[in-house]
Each structure stands twice: as structure tokens, then as C-alpha cells.
Amino acid sequence: MVDVSTTINDLSSQSDIDGSHALRQFLHRVRDGRHLLRPGQLAMRLNALDELDAIIGDLSPGVLKSFNSELISSAKALGYRFEAANEMLYETARAEIILQGNSPAMDRWLVELAHDGGLERPRPGLSFDLLDEVVVGVLRLRGPGKADLLQSSEMTAYQPTPARHILDLIASCKFSSDDILVDLGSGLGHVPLLVSALTGIRTLGVEIQPDYASSAQEAAQVLNLRRVRFGAEDARMTDLSSGTVFYMFSPFTGSILTDVLCGLHEQSKERHIRICSLGPCTRILQDQTWLRATARPDTERIAVFKSL
Numbered sequence: 001m002v003d004v005s006t007t008i009n010d011l012s013s014q015s016d017i018d019g020s021h022a023l024r025q026f027l028h029r030v031r032d033g034r035h036l037l038r039p040g041q042l043a044m045r046l047n048a049l050d051e052l053d054a055i056i057g058d059l060s061p062g063v064l065k066s067f068n069s070e071l072i073s074s075a076k077a078l079g080y081r082f083e084a085a086n087e088m089l090y091e092t093a094r095a096e097i098i099l100q101g102n103s104p105a106m107d108r109w110l111v112e113l114a115h116d117g118g119l120e121r122p123r124p125g126l127s128f129d130l131l132d133e134v135v136v137g138v139l140r141l142r143g144p145g146k147a148d149l150l151q152s153s154e155m156t157a158y159q160p161t162p163a164r165h166i167l168d169l170i171a172s173c174k175f176s177s178d179d180i181l182v183d184l185g186s187g188l189g190h191v192p193l194l195v196s197a198l199t200g201i202r203t204l205g206v207e208i209q210p211d212y213a214s215s216a217q218e219a220a221q222v223l224n225l226r227r228v229r230f231g232a233e234d235a236r237m238t239d240l241s242s243g244t245v246f247y248m249f250s251p252f253t254g255s256i257l258t259d260v261l262c263g264l265h266e267q268s269k270e271r272h273i274r275i276c277s278l279g280p281c282t283r284i285l286q287d288q289t290w291l292r293a294t295a296r297p298d299t300e301r302i303a304v305f306k307s308l
Contacts, residue, residue, distance in 0.1 A: 019059045023075055026055060033078050037085050043112050045082045046130045052079050090137040097138075097197055098224045106138050107198055114167055122164035124300035126279075131163035141188045141219050144211035151208065154254040158187040158212065161249050161278060166194050168302045169276055172294070173245055175201050182206060182243035184235045184260060185251020189216025189228075196228045205230040206238050235260050240267050250279030257284060265290055268307035275305045 026048075030036065036045050052075060089105070096103035113131050114122070123129075150157070169191070175181070179201050183191045186205030193216070196203045205228075207213040213232035220228040231238060235252070236259045246264060261284070267273055268290060277285050282303045285291055290308055297303040 015058060016060055019055055020071070022055045023059075023071060026052060027071070027075060027078070030078065033081060036082065039085075039089060042086060042089055042109055042134075043130070045086060046113070046133055049079055049082050049086075050130065086137060090134075090140075093138045094140070094223065098222075101225065101227070102197055102200060103138070106134065109134050110163070110167060110198075114164060121301060122162075122168050124298065126159070126162060126300070128162050129164065131167070132160075135163045135166075135190065135194060139190070139193055139219060139223070141190070141193075142215045143188070144209065144215050152252075152256065154256045155208070155252050156185075156250060158185075158209070159249070160187060160190045163190075163194070165278055165302050166191055167198075169247065170195060170199060172302055172304050173274065173276065175199050175245070177201065179244045180204065180242050181245045181247060182240065183247045185248060186216060186230060187212050189219055189230055191247055191249075192216070192228050192230070193219060193223070193225060196225050197223070200227070202227045203229075204243065206233050206235050208232065208234050236263065240264065241270075243267070243273065244271070245274045245276065247276045248278075248281055250277070250281040253281070257281060261285075261288060273307045275307075277303050277305070 030048060033048075035041070036048060056072070056075065089109075093103040093106040093109075096105060110131060113129075113134065173179070173181075175195075177200070181192065181195055181201060181203045183189075183203065183205045186192055186207045187209075189205050189207075189212075192203035192205040195201065205213065205216055207216065207230060210232040213230045216230040220230065236256065240246070240263055248260075252260070264273065264275060265288075275285060275291065278301070279299055282297050282299045285303065285305050286293065286297055288305070291305040292308055294304045294306060297305075
């Protein structure tokens with residue numbers, strides 16, 4: 001009989017040895033996972049899946065193929081069970097949105113995960129976390145077939161806003177039923193869809209890439225979110241007269257941003273508006289004499305500006 005521990009030491013790196021031990025400890029701790037399959041254990045399942053992915057991801061391809069395949073198979077099978085349990089909950093949340101325009105269940109999960117870190121403000125930066133797993137699972141957005149090349153070097157490549165910052169946007173704005181959020185550079189529609197599903201307000205996504213806008217509108221229709229609309233338009237040309245709150249995740253720079261801000265300035269002469277930003281464009285908004293920040297701006301968190 002071969003001594004498995006000796007074989008590991010002979011054939012694997014120290015990181016693989018550590019990884020295999022971590023995997024054994026994980027499976028011993030979780031056991032058959034039955035206690036995590038209950039509906040109320042979504043947060044714990046997501047954390048367990050995150051830990052499992054990290055452990056397996058650190059193992060070398062050779063170890064995954066040859067070493068203790070039964071151990072690897074058991075771990076992956078457990079992961080599939082957790083993912084299936086999550087998918088059932090996501091389907092429940094989707095059904096709630098379709099029937100009533102919002103999902104109390106999704107709202108509860110997001111609040112629970114957002115408070116898991118115990119911080120008053122979300123973690124800065126543009127990385128994704130478990131909140132995004134829930135949002136992606138519920139919204140189930142279709143990726144574009146093929147995005148067109150950016151029409152200008154002043155346009156930035158699409159990147160979705162991390163869910164924790166969308167929740168911060170909602171908390172910071174304290175939307176009223178009369179508010180209309182306009183997302184300038186809305187991509188696949190995460191912000192308009194999630195804001196409307198959680199608050200019930202009307203939202204509009206403006207996206208110059210037709211396939212992105214089409215995918216977002218399809219998601220809104222499938223989810224029966226009738227107060228959400230997307231348009232394949234240039235933000236410089238679109239009608240901004242209905243918006244009360246505008247959001248930008250630094251979708252463009254230079255002269256395009258200048259033109260859009262000029263248009264928003266004109267709108268501010270008709271009514272008070274708010275502009276929310278994330279990323280480098282926050283610095284440009286700070287320099288606008290017709291805007292005032294509601295708190296000290298931070299490019300790695302949501303910044304809110306009010307028109308004077």
C-alpha cells in the first residue's frame with residue numbers, strides 16, 4: 001500500500017500540500033452540508049462556496065487531476081448542492097419581482113450580506129463580493145453578443161458597478177416616489193434594474209452600445225419591471241428633462257464629459273437635481289461651481305452632488 005502522505009510530499013509543492021489539508025479541514029467542518037441547505041443559510045452557503053473556490057483554485061492542475069480524486073469530487077459535489085440551493089432562492093426572488101415589482105427576500109439577503117462586515121460605509125474600491133453573486137443570480141443578465149468598438153478614446157470600457165455601491169447609492173439618495181434615476185452609461189443595466197427593484201422608483205438607462213441596451217431592456221421585460229427603461233443613445237444627445245437624479249460610473253472623459261455636464265447644468269436651471277458618481281469623474285464634479293457635494297467626495301465610493 002502506498003503511503004499517501006509520502007506521495008504528496010514527493011509529488012506536490014508545499015502550497016498543494018497546504019491546499020489538500022485545507023480541503024480536508026473544510027469538508028470535515030462542513031460535513032455533508034445539510035445544515036447549510038436550509039433557505040435561511042444563503043449567506044453561510046455563499047461564504048462556504050467562496051472559501052471552497054479559493055481552496056480548489058490554489059491547487060495545481062496536476063493535483064486536481066491526479067491526487068485524491070475522491071476528495072476533489074466530494075468537494076465539487078458539495079459545491080454543486082450549495083449552488084443548486086442558491087438557484088432555488090434566486091428563482092423565488094425573480095418570481096417575487098415579476099409578480100409585485102420587488103423582492104423582499106432579495107432585499108433581506110442584501111442587507112444581511114452588506115452588514116456582514118460591520119462597516120457603516122461599504123468597502124472602497126471596485127472589486128466584487130458576495131453581494132454581486134446575489135444580484136447576478138437574481139437579475140440573470142444576458143451578456144452582449146459582441147460589443148461594438150468604442151466610438152471615441154474618451155469613452156471607457158464597460159464595468160458594472162459593484163452591488164455594495166448601488167446599495168450605498170440608494171441609502172445616500174433616500175429616493176422619493178417622484179424621483180427618476182438616469183444612469184448615464186448604463187451598460188447591462190445593473191443600476192437601473194436593482195434600484196427600481198429595491199425602491200420602486202422609475203429608472204432610465206442611457207447606453208450608446210445597442211447590444212448592451214437591448215440586453216438590459218430584455219432583462220427588464222423578463223422581470224416585468226415596467227418602471228425601468230433603457231435607450232441606445234448618446235448621453236450628449238438624449239433627453240435629460242425627466243431625470244431628478246443622475247448617476248455616472250465614469251463612463252466617459254474629456255470633451256464628452258464636459259458636454260454632458262453642460263447639459264446637466266442646463267437642466268439644473270429648471271429644477272434642482274442630484275448627480276451621483278463613482279470613480280475618476282468625481283474629481284471633475286468637485287470642480288463644478290454649480291454643484292455642492294453632500295459629503296467629502298471619495299472616488300472609490302459613491303459621491304453625491306446637489307445643484308445650487
